[in-house]
Amino acid sequence: MTAAIRTVDLTRSFPSGIALDGLTLEVEQGEVLALLGPNGAGKTTTVRLLNGILAPDRGYAEVLGIDPAVDAEAVRRRTGVLTEHAGLDERLTARENLVLTARMRGIDTAWAERRTADLLERFGMADRADVLVQGTSTGQRKRLALARALLHDPDILFLDEPTSGLDPTATRDVIELIGALASEHGRTVVLCTHFLGEAGRLADRMAVLHLGVLHAFGRPRELAAELWDGIDAELDLGEPISPTSADALRNERGVIAVTPTTSGGRVRVTDREVVPHLVRHLVTLGDAVYGAAARPPTLEDVYFAVEARIAAAEGRDISPRSTDVFSGAVEVTS
Amino acid sequence: MRWPVMRAIIAKDLIAVGRSKAVVIPMLAVPALLMVVLPLFVGIAARAPEDPNVGSILNSMPGDLADPILSLPAREQLIVLVNGYLLAPLFLIVPLMVSAVLAADAFAGEKERKTLESLLHLPISDRELFFSKLLTAFIPAIAVSWIGFIAFCIVSNTVAWPVLHRIFVPTSLWLVMILWVAPAVATLGLAVMVRVSARARTSQEANQLGGAVILPLIFLAVGQSSGLLLVDLPISIAIGAAIWVIALWLVRGGAKRFTRDQLAAKV
Numbered sequence: 001m002t003a004a005i006r007t008v009d010l011t012r013s014f015p016s017g018i019a020l021d022g023l024t025l026e027v028e029q030g031e032v033l034a035l036l037g038p039n040g041a042g043k044t045t046t047v048r049l050l051n052g053i054l055a056p057d058r059g060y061a062e063v064l065g066i067d068p069a070v071d072a073e074a075v076r077r078r079t080g081v082l083t084e085h086a087g088l089d090e091r092l093t094a095r096e097n098l099v100l101t102a103r104m105r106g107i108d109t110a111w112a113e114r115r116t117a118d119l120l121e122r123f124g125m126a127d128r129a130d131v132l133v134q135g136t137s138t139g140q141r142k143r144l145a146l147a148r149a150l151l152h153d154p155d156i157l158f159l160d161e162p163t164s165g166l167d168p169t170a171t172r173d174v175i176e177l178i179g180a181l182a183s184e185h186g187r188t189v190v191l192c193t194h195f196l197g198e199a200g201r202l203a204d205r206m207a208v209l210h211l212g213v214l215h216a217f218g219r220p221r222e223l224a225a226e227l228w229d230g231i232d233a234e235l236d237l238g239e240p241i242s243p244t245s246a247d248a249l250r251n252e253r254g255v256i257a258v259t260p261t262t263s264g265g266r267v268r269v270t271d272r273e274v275v276p277h278l279v280r281h282l283v284t285l286g287d288a289v290y291g292a293a294a295r296p297p298t299l300e301d302v303y304f305a306v307e308a309r310i311a312a313a314e315g316r317d318i319s320p321r322s323t324d325v326f327s328g329a330v331e332v333t334s
Numbered sequence: 335m336r337w338p339v340m341r342a343i344i345a346k347d348l349i350a351v352g353r354s355k356a357v358v359i360p361m362l363a364v365p366a367l368l369m370v371v372l373p374l375f376v377g378i379a380a381r382a383p384e385d386p387n388v389g390s391i392l393n394s395m396p397g398d399l400a401d402p403i404l405s406l407p408a409r410e411q412l413i414v415l416v417n418g419y420l421l422a423p424l425f426l427i428v429p430l431m432v433s434a435v436l437a438a439d440a441f442a443g444e445k446e447r448k449t450l451e452s453l454l455h456l457p458i459s460d461r462e463l464f465f466s467k468l469l470t471a472f473i474p475a476i477a478v479s480w481i482g483f484i485a486f487c488i489v490s491n492t493v494a495w496p497v498l499h500r501i502f503v504p505t506s507l508w509l510v511m512i513l514w515v516a517p518a519v520a521t522l523g524l525a526v527m528v529r530v531s532a533r534a535r536t537s538q539e540a541n542q543l544g545g546a547v548i549l550p551l552i553f554l555a556v557g558q559s560s561g562l563l564l565v566d567l568p569i570s571i572a573i574g575a576a577i578w579v580i581a582l583w584l585v586r587g588g589a590k591r592f593t594r595d596q597l598a599a600k601v
Contacts, residue, residue, distance in 0.1 A: 014599055053454045053598045061405030072594075076457035091350040100349075102341030106454050132353075145452075 004029040004156055004188040005050060009059030012045055019045040021212040027205075029155075030186035034193065034203035036303055040211040043192035044084070047158045050190070051079055064155055077105070080149030084161040086141040090134035090295040094125055094144050102116050102151045119147040123177070130308060139170030146177060156188045157181060163198055171198070177287070178202055200299040206307045224297035227305045230256045230268045233275050235282070236291035237264035249278055266295065294302065335462050343466035344473065348464070351436065351474070361478065368421065369482035370489050376416045380409055388412050398566075409497050417490040418502060421474055421484050422511050428482055429520035433475035433573045437527035439538035440467040441597060446536045451601050454594050464592045467531075468524055468585065475520040510570045511545025518577035526586035530595060 005027040012020045020042040025035045035043045048054040050063050061068055068075045074105045088097045095116055101111030119128045128136055163171040175198050182189045193199050208216040216223050239261045249258050254274035259266045270316025278288050351357050386413050392400040403414050444450035491501045527544045534540035
């Protein structure tokens with residue numbers, strides 16, 4: 001596949017410090033990349049550099065084969081951006097926001113009006129089209145901002161915290177919309193977020209930034225293989241595994257870690273052949289086993305493992321999350 | 335630069351400004367006071383039973399300016415002095431104030447409303463963005479000034495008619511002031527304020543910085559020179575030209591230094 005985005009040693013500083021330090025990565029066409037990291041990680045700076053509104057101090061980027069530092073307008077003609085704040089003018093109506101943005105993109109008025117009407121319909125905003133934006137909810141604003149980002153049918157969508165400030169229902173709606181948009185016409189999506197749930201549902205690959213440095217980049221499964229050995233399985237015992245049973249499993253061959261859960265336990269084992277043996281062993285101990293299933297590593301698992309590795313490298317203490325499947329697998333030193 | 339794109343930016347800003355009472359009311363109140371209320375009161379005062387005495391004021395003015403007014407009947411002197419001459423320097427507040435208020439909002443207002451970043455992500459060149467923002471302030475400043483001046487002429491001539499029995503404004507000096515000096519002053523004000531606005535975080539900060547420090551200095555300079563403007567047509571044209579030169583130099587400098595990068599770094 002051709003790379004939709006390529007960056008090499010992309011670096012940018014501000015008077016307050018380095019915002020992005022030597023970012024090198026490639027995003028394929030049609031791929032959804034989750035750009036993850038806490039606030040100040042460099043996600044927004046990355047989008048600004050890729051869309052040519054900031055110039056790099058060092059390194060370069062190619063977006064659809066164009067260097068944004070050389071021809072930013074050509075890049076921006078083919079990208080759509082949803083900024084963290086919807087960025088709509090509250091003093092204008094939903095329709096005016098879209099039509100005027102289309103005209104600012106150089107789209108002629110008649111076409112802009114038709115496209116706006118289509119998008120408002122598609123995003124469920126037709127009945128609010130002529131209402132001032134200040135009278136709309138946060139969820140409606142996000143949908144409107146997404147519609148605005150799609151006015152010119154962009155090849156790449158940059159979505160910066162698309163669900164921040166939304167209630168659960170609106171979050172679900174926006175995620176479904178993004179999922180649909182990502183599958184259209186092989187569109188590439190760069191999703192900047194610190195909400196791991198949405199990233200996990202949408203992303204093909206993930207990149208974890210911390211203080212401007214890329215710490216992990218790849219598919220969650222590949223990254224998991226780099227970060228820890230073995231595979232994970234979920235044991236359904238109907239209740240949390242008892243300390244005695246957990247200790248017994250830990251002493252079995254091929255068991256790397258055991259973590260109690262509300263309905264049983266999660267085990268990390270060297271290979272899947274170990275799992276039936278553990279089930280048999282639990283039954284001999286008198287435990288009822290209702291189910292056992294391999295559990296592929298999720299983006300969330302990988303993210304927290306990377307975060308723990310960063311913390312360890314920085315000499316910070318990090319408390320294992322009670323729900324973290326891999327809490328026993330990531331060694332953290334302080 | 336692409337005019338349709340610039341027109342869209344200007345339209346967006348003007349529609350939004352038009353719906354903002356907090357901006358529109360003060361922007362129209364001062365011109366209404368200067369261009370309608372004041373000449374109306376002067377005209378009414380001139381029609382009072384006792385003759386208004388403006389001799390002492392006229393005697394303190396340069397002979398070239400005072401002599402033609404002194405030759406008029408006492409009742410006409412007040413109207414011609416105030417509406418024909420003394421309001422002229424005050425009139426320059428209008429383009430300066432309107433352009434400054436709108437220019438202060440140009441970028442700082444976008445930052446405040448959190449709309450700047452989405453604007454920067456559009457395929458608009460830095461020059462198109464900068465000049466669109468200038469025009470967004472310039473067009474209403476000139477429109478308000480010119481419409482205000484037309485209202486001023488109508489009000490002044492109407493209230494003065496029973497006394498003067500002739501149309502006395504606009505004079506040639508007034509026309510130079512309106513068509514030549516006022517646009518220059520508006521450009522000067524917005525050239526300063528757009529640069530201030532790009533650096534400020536909020537419109538209030540931009541207004542404070544521009545309104546408290548820079549604009550009073552400009553106004554003092556313009557006010558002083560407008561006294562000269564009343565003396566002689568060639569001098570008034572020359573002073574207007576000088577203001578244009580400074581204003582355009584500031585605009586050129588602002589356009590050269592204006593970059594998205596600087597603006598985005600402060601969002």
